[in-house]
Amino acid sequence: MGKKILEIQDLKREFTMGSETVRALKGISFDVMEGEFLTIMGSSGSGKTTLLNILGCLDKPSDGNYLLDGVNVKSLSKNELAALRNSKIGFIFQSYNLLARTSAIENVELPLLYNSKVSTKERRERAISALEAVKLADRLDHFPNQLSGGQQQRVAIARALVNDPVMILADEATGNLDTRTSYEIMALVQELNTQGKTIIFVTHEPDIAAFSNRTVMLRDGRIIKDFNNPNIKLAKQMLADFHVDEDYKYENS
Amino acid sequence: MKIANLFLIALKALRRNKLRALLTMLGIIIGVASVIAMVAIGQGSKKSIQDQLSSMGSNMITIRPNSNISAGARLDISSVQTLTLSDVDALKKESKHLNAISPAVSSKGQAINGALNWPTSMQGVSVDYLKIRDWPLKEGIAFRESDIHTANKVCLIGQTVVDNIFPYGVDPIGQVIRFNKIPFRIIGVLESKGENAFGQDQDDIIIAPYSTVQKRITNSIYLQNIYASTSDESQTQFATDEIEQILRTAHHLKVKDEDDFSVRTQAELINTFSSTSQLLTVLLTAISGISLLIGGIGIMNIMYVSVTERTKEIGLRMSIGANGRDILLQFLVEAILISITGGLIGIVLGIVASELIQFFLHWPTLISESSVILSFLVCAITGIFFGYYPALKASKLDPIEALHFE
Numbered sequence: 154m155g156k157k158i159l160e161i162q163d164l165k166r167e168f169t170m171g172s173e174t175v176r177a178l179k180g181i182s183f184d185v186m187e188g189e190f191l192t193i194m195g196s197s198g199s200g201k202t203t204l205l206n207i208l209g210c211l212d213k214p215s216d217g218n219y220l221l222d223g224v225n226v227k228s229l230s231k232n233e234l235a236a237l238r239n240s241k242i243g244f245i246f247q248s249y250n251l252l253a254r255t256s257a258i259e260n261v262e263l264p265l266l267y268n269s270k271v272s273t274k275e276r277r278e279r280a281i282s283a284l285e286a287v288k289l290a291d292r293l294d295h296f297p298n299q300l301s302g303g304q305q306q307r308v309a310i311a312r313a314l315v316n317d318p319v320m321i322l323a324d325e326a327t328g329n330l331d332t333r334t335s336y337e338i339m340a341l342v343q344e345l346n347t348q349g350k351t352i353i354f355v356t357h358e359p360d361i362a363a364f365s366n367r368t369v370m371l372r373d374g375r376i377i378k379d380f381n382n383p384n385i386k387l388a389k390q391m392l393a394d395f396h397v398d399e400d401y402k403y404e405n406s
Numbered sequence: 407m408k409i410a411n412l413f414l415i416a417l418k419a420l421r422r423n424k425l426r427a428l429l430t431m432l433g434i435i436i437g438v439a440s441v442i443a444m445v446a447i448g449q450g451s452k453k454s455i456q457d458q459l460s461s462m463g464s465n466m467i468t469i470r471p472n473s474n475i476s477a478g479a480r481l482d483i484s485s486v487q488t489l490t491l492s493d494v495d496a497l498k499k500e501s502k503h504l505n506a507i508s509p510a511v512s513s514k515g516q517a518i519n520g521a522l523n524w525p526t527s528m529q530g531v532s533v534d535y536l537k538i539r540d541w542p543l544k545e546g547i548a549f550r551e552s553d554i555h556t557a558n559k560v561c562l563i564g565q566t567v568v569d570n571i572f573p574y575g576v577d578p579i580g581q582v583i584r585f586n587k588i589p590f591r592i593i594g595v596l597e598s599k600g601e602n603a604f605g606q607d608q609d610d611i612i613i614a615p616y617s618t619v620q621k622r623i624t625n626s627i628y629l630q631n632i633y634a635s636t637s638d639e640s641q642t643q644f645a646t647d648e649i650e651q652i653l654r655t656a657h658h659l660k661v662k663d664e665d666d667f668s669v670r671t672q673a674e675l676i677n678t679f680s681s682t683s684q685l686l687t688v689l690l691t692a693i694s695g696i697s698l699l700i701g702g703i704g705i706m707n708i709m710y711v712s713v714t715e716r717t718k719e720i721g722l723r724m725s726i727g728a729n730g731r732d733i734l735l736q737f738l739v740e741a742i743l744i745s746i747t748g749g750l751i752g753i754v755l756g757i758v759a760s761e762l763i764q765f766f767l768h769w770p771t772l773i774s775e776s777s778v779i780l781s782f783l784v785c786a787i788t789g790i791f792f793g794y795y796p797a798l799k800a801s802k803l804d805p806i807e808a809l810h811f812e
Contacts, residue, residue: 211724211725211806211809232730232731235724235730236727250721250809252722264727266411267411267728
């Protein structure tokens, strides 16, 4: 494995709630190498959402360092953080967050609209190839309400890929999907990882963690476990073995 | 961010909410349309008053005797007699700006043709009078200098007089009528001028040489008016000053004495009447302006609702790289697009409404370019002004909170 994509050193985050100070992260350190597929696990209240916000450059640590692709986030202004999110991070959300009444391709183009270096022609081409990568090349002009949950999440993944980010940050990305569709999404994520994308997946489902090659477990704002997964499951295999109910007709697209 | 992208984002956002955008626009559309229609009505009535006054001869200058103080008492204008033919001669001799001068003496009386009679007034004037009043003849000829010298009993009659004392189909030219028992031969009929701005019938008149009227009817050397005109409207002010100089000298007035005459130009009269209709225009515009303001508040209201409703969208845009400025500009451009589109539709509707008012109600309307440009500018400013605060609110949202807003 090559260079470090993330360097996190003694990261702390405190919130002031009235007169009380809540310490959500109490000193966290870990590195992520290029091409890793990392899951961050923890129950609610463990600080994983706070960590996710910091990793996503939506929030800044109170103390400690966070280097994303060699850039120290601490010293950046709000606008510089926005530019960093635009160029280095691809977000995938639990509820997809697609713009309603907006076609798949326009949803995917969205991040590129905030990047003035990309021409109209290039924007379209990149959006099409991102949708091809998530196997939705035949759904370019469909609106979100014409797509299934799994397809919507794949549009969201295409949107995360379109800016060619150094890391994809997923927040409970399979939380709204049934088991079979979850496996589909995870198969896609694993495929992207095989192609070299660095992936950080925040989840509380051990099932999902089994697909990653490394897991960081949080509890009460500290890392309690950080281990490489010795036995990585292949989502593609799981999908093939998945028992299809009689009454569940899946539209094979 | 590129400007083109900014407009693309705003346009796409508006397209997603076509109906709401249209309803928001409605306030602006109605506001602008009513401003344009109201100004058109105001300007139209102003223009028609000006045209009517100009029809009396826009370069015309009227000199009247003025009330003067006699033994401490101010005298009534009608009893004042200060203007004479020698004043006319003095003006003819010394004035550089006047191109036509006519004395005027008038008398009320009964015009009689056989069994028909009609109360009217006779105006005794010189040959210049028709030129000053810009008054052509419908038929016949005008009297000449020689008619004045000989105090010839000839006259020109107005259309109203023709209608009242000549049966239908009878040619009045060459006929003799009597006015206050004096017979006059009709040599011409005046073109109809209609009512003047004061509602007087200008065609209810008989025009004769002043010498005839003075000798045969009024028996007085004094004049009621002196009419004059300049070749150009712009010279009337100089001419007015000049007339005052000449007449003060002719009347031997001392420096401290008041003028015993008054000089009025048609331009002054036009201004007086215009200011009345100007007030009407201002009033109508103010009322319409209020509706435009309400339209603007409508935009602000909807933009605020829109920002709240689209909080999650704003959060998403921020998470994928939009900064505060991008969000601010997006909402600002949305507001401006709404107001400008509404403004353009309003302008078209306003023009159509003005034309319809003119066509169906026969009110004179005049669409002024300035009202179109002004209301369009007001629209754009309204969009910026009322769109700014909602946009600012959107740009200040915290991306984390916005993303998790339900």
